[in-house]
Amino acid sequence: MHNLAIYGFGGVGRAVLAQALPHFTLALVADRSGYVVGPLSNERWLAVAAAKAQGTTLASLPEGTSGDWRAALPAGCLVADTTAEANAAQLVELVAQGQRLALANKKPLCDDLNLFQALVGERRTRYEATVGAGLPIVVTTNLLRDSGDQVQRIEGCLSGTLGFLLSSIEQGKPYSSAVREAKALGWTEPDPRDDLGGVDVARKALILARTLGYQWNLSDIAIEPLYPAEFADLSIAEFMAQLEQLDAGYAQRQAEAVAQGQTLRYVASITPDGARIGLQAVANDSPLGSLKGPDNLVAWTTKRYQERPLVVRGPGAGVEVTASAVLFDLLALC
Amino acid sequence: MHNLAIYGFGGVGRAVLAQALPHFTLALVADRSGYVVGPLSNERWLAVAAAKAQGTTLASLPEGTSGDWRAALPAGCLVADTTAEANAAQLVELVAQGQRLALANKKPLCDDLNLFQALVGERRTRYEATVGAGLPIVVTTNLLRDSGDQVQRIEGCLSGTLGFLLSSIEQGKPYSSAVREAKALGWTEPDPRDDLGGVDVARKALILARTLGYQWNLSDIAIEPLYPAEFADLSIAEFMAQLEQLDAGYAQRQAEAVAQGQTLRYVASITPDGARIGLQAVANDSPLGSLKGPDNLVAWTTKRYQERPLVVRGPGAGVEVTASAVLFDLLALC
Numbered sequence: 001m002h003n004l005a006i007y008g009f010g011g012v013g014r015a016v017l018a019q020a021l022p023h024f025t026l027a028l029v030a031d032r033s034g035y036v037v038g039p040l041s042n043e044r045w046l047a048v049a050a051a052k053a054q055g056t057t058l059a060s061l062p063e064g065t066s067g068d069w070r071a072a073l074p075a076g077c078l079v080a081d082t083t084a085e086a087n088a089a090q091l092v093e094l095v096a097q098g099q100r101l102a103l104a105n106k107k108p109l110c111d112d113l114n115l116f117q118a119l120v121g122e123r124r125t126r127y128e129a130t131v132g133a134g135l136p137i138v139v140t141t142n143l144l145r146d147s148g149d150q151v152q153r154i155e156g157c158l159s160g161t162l163g164f165l166l167s168s169i170e171q172g173k174p175y176s177s178a179v180r181e182a183k184a185l186g187w188t189e190p191d192p193r194d195d196l197g198g199v200d201v202a203r204k205a206l207i208l209a210r211t212l213g214y215q216w217n218l219s220d221i222a223i224e225p226l227y228p229a230e231f232a233d234l235s236i237a238e239f240m241a242q243l244e245q246l247d248a249g250y251a252q253r254q255a256e257a258v259a260q261g262q263t264l265r266y267v268a269s270i271t272p273d274g275a276r277i278g279l280q281a282v283a284n285d286s287p288l289g290s291l292k293g294p295d296n297l298v299a300w301t302t303k304r305y306q307e308r309p310l311v312v313r314g315p316g317a318g319v320e321v322t323a324s325a326v327l328f329d330l331l332a333l334c
Numbered sequence: 335m336h337n338l339a340i341y342g343f344g345g346v347g348r349a350v351l352a353q354a355l356p357h358f359t360l361a362l363v364a365d366r367s368g369y370v371v372g373p374l375s376n377e378r379w380l381a382v383a384a385a386k387a388q389g390t391t392l393a394s395l396p397e398g399t400s401g402d403w404r405a406a407l408p409a410g411c412l413v414a415d416t417t418a419e420a421n422a423a424q425l426v427e428l429v430a431q432g433q434r435l436a437l438a439n440k441k442p443l444c445d446d447l448n449l450f451q452a453l454v455g456e457r458r459t460r461y462e463a464t465v466g467a468g469l470p471i472v473v474t475t476n477l478l479r480d481s482g483d484q485v486q487r488i489e490g491c492l493s494g495t496l497g498f499l500l501s502s503i504e505q506g507k508p509y510s511s512a513v514r515e516a517k518a519l520g521w522t523e524p525d526p527r528d529d530l531g532g533v534d535v536a537r538k539a540l541i542l543a544r545t546l547g548y549q550w551n552l553s554d555i556a557i558e559p560l561y562p563a564e565f566a567d568l569s570i571a572e573f574m575a576q577l578e579q580l581d582a583g584y585a586q587r588q589a590e591a592v593a594q595g596q597t598l599r600y601v602a603s604i605t606p607d608g609a610r611i612g613l614q615a616v617a618n619d620s621p622l623g624s625l626k627g628p629d630n631l632v633a634w635t636t637k638r639y640q641e642r643p644l645v646v647r648g649p650g651a652g653v654e655v656t657a658s659a660v661l662f663d664l665l666a667l668c
Contacts, residue, residue: 019482135644136477140470146665147468147658148353287647290624295642304655308629310469310648313621320638324481331480332666 002334003027003074008083009058012104012129014049015323016080020330021045027077030069034059037072073099078333080326081105088115095124102329104129104322106203109210110218116210126329131204132158132296134321135314139328140300141211144310150303151212154270155287158204160294160317161187161195162226162266166279167293170263175250176243183240187294191236196226198266198277205268205275208298214272224278226266257281263289287311336668337361337408342416343392346438346463348383349657350414354664355379361411364403368393371406407433412667414660415439422449429458436663438463438656440537443544444552450544460663465538466492466630468655469648473662474634475545478644484637485546488604489621492538494628494651495521495529496560496600500613501627504597509584510577517574521628525570530560532600532611539602539609542632548606558612560600591615597623621645 004024006013009031017029021042028037029048036048036058044063051061059066070090073079079094080102081087088108091101092115101124103109109116109127119125128138137156144151157163161182168178179196182188188195202221209216225232227246231239250264257264262281265288269276282288287299287309296316299309315321338358340347343365351363355376362371363382370382370392378397385395393400404424407413413428415421415437422442425435426449435458437443443450443461453459462472471490478485491497495516502512513530516522522529536555543550559566561580565573584598591598596615599622603610616622621633621643630650633643649655 022482023480134477134481134638136470136474136646139473139477143468143470143473143658143662146357147661148356149654149658293642304468304652304658305648308627308649310646312470312644312646314639314644315642318638320483324477324483324638327481328477 001025003077004080004330005030005069005073005077006080006082007031007069008081008085008105009049009052010082011319012322012326013080013082014053015319016082016104016326017045017049019320019323019327020080023327023331024078027074028069028072029058031058033057034064034066035069035072036061036063037065070094076100078102078330080330081108082323082326086111088112088119091125092118095119095122099124100333101125102129102326102333103127104326106130106200106207109207110203113210113215113217120210124333126333127207128329129322129325130207132156132298132312132314132316133318134324135296135298135312135316137208137298137312138211140298140310140312141208144300144302145212149305151300152271152303152306153301154205154208154268154298155301155309156205156208156268156296156298157265157288157291158201158268158296158298158316159195159266160296160315162198162201163291163296164294165196165226166264166266169250169254174244174247176247179243180240191239193225193227193232193239198223198225201266201268202275202277205270205277209270209275212270214270216275221275221277224276226279253279253281265289265291287313335359337411338414338664339364339403339407339411340414340416341365341403342414342418342439343383343386344416345653346656346660347414347416348387349653350416350438350660351379351383353654353657353661354414357661357665358412361408362403362406363392365392367391368398368400369403369406370395370397371399404428410434412436412664414664415442416657416660420445422446422453425459426452429453429456433458434667435459436463436660436667437461438660440464440534440541443541444537447544447549447551458667460667461541462663463656463659464541466490466632466646466648466650467652468658469630469632469646469650471542471632471646472545474632474644474646475542478634478636479546483639485634486605486637486640487635488539488542488546488602488632489635489643490539490542490602490604490630490632491599491622491625492535492602492630492632492650493529493600494630494649496532496535497625497630498628499530499560500598500600503584503588508578508581510581513577514574525573527559527561527566527573532557532559535600535602536609536611539604539611543604543609546604548604550609555609555611558610560613587613587615599623599625621647
């Protein structure tokens, strides 16, 4: 069995561990504090995961070591990065050493274009989990690209949180209550503007665009946040307190869309000419318009899928399905 | 570059050739008459394809040879089977010799269970194109299986022809005119009962079920044909002449569905307990109910996708997209 290292041992990292144990020899798991190296029994690995779930750091466990886990990697290892670190340069080093990577971590793929190309150029890095979690979105984009199809447009709803928000507004709920509800459900970051700002969606769009070969950076993507510019510098508490000021504006935009037989979605749109992330009125009977709630959806319009797009849809977040995409990549890299 | 052989040189086989030329060294192409071996220039290969498209057999070309193409295969070759032959035993022999296979041909996967297992057991055979053409349906099923998810139900509309038929009935068109129109468009086999009978859909369902590990044969799948048993023994001409007798029955079933807020679809339903192919009333706002026209759709309900299914949808037929799935498999087998 191939050796596997897991860096990042939060919910996704631990789910990768549990799903991967039947398929791989676990060489090490690492978090910011340090790492635990194998061999350990499967039972013991699961106990390490249980301890971490209760708040213990890996370095403080009996088997734990502090220091740089990379030095402890066996040669020709598979590495799953489930962190949210901007560690592209370090990952490129690993690839140069002959390691193979499966990423749930979007940030290294959105760094400098040269780093992206160094990471994925040798096809030693896969990243299905970075867009739509377990939904087969990257693999579908690869299928279209590799078979010589010409992608003319990718349109996607790539944030469950923003999908929930816009479905709520569609149902007549004020923007402010929808944001508060999403925050209370734990669906937003502690600062909801981290979701409402659209940067996470833009990262996903950039990953798809780069997968198609477009040589873009994050700064090339036009982003319309779901709050006005003057709200950017407020504290979280001030932002939450002033949400009601935005209710009328979003309700009106939704009403204008409805008057046209349309509805509002937060759409990532990628064409060979550029990408745009923002609020968009879409026809009720279009794939994006028929979407309800937090599901993700991606529609590819291509030379071959021109009259009607290829569509993938479903829950695009969650620890177990994100881990399943990482495992899919790990198995493909064997 | 890896060696590639293409067996079956109809529309799909020729599209595989055109898509594969940038990626592979074409070792040979074969049809029922014989074969042409490389090396040839890309231009010459395309000329061979053009001649075949005009009705010439491969054996009768200047470069052609009659006889068994298998004897001319280089070792460690990739083989694309784009025929409709029931040639499982021969393919198993090829796999045993170390060749790797990409199939657009469903029949070998639906033969005896032992042959299926011998074909796919070593993961030297892939078959994305056999279900939904270029749509990522087999790869998604693999993703769910390999990551340890538990598939509870797969529901699919897997025939563009029958999707067109039922959409037409939904729009108030009589069954007879819809069948005649599909036949006139070339969307049915010369005998439309080959489509209406549901066996082709059942083959796709069996392939998905076997992919999940269910040890079933085609005879284990309950099939409801879209015509009554007493129409089975008519000649094609008699069948076409008597279609009007069926109009009232199907119109009534559709009306009954509408009265319940439902509509009729021709559904393949696969659960761990068995598979069933037939007419089914589905809710208008369900994924299957929202489908219109000839698109294919598959919805996976699993332990992890339980509340809302994972859905793939789009055109599920066509020479170019079928070939693109074969190419996807060939690249994955490299």
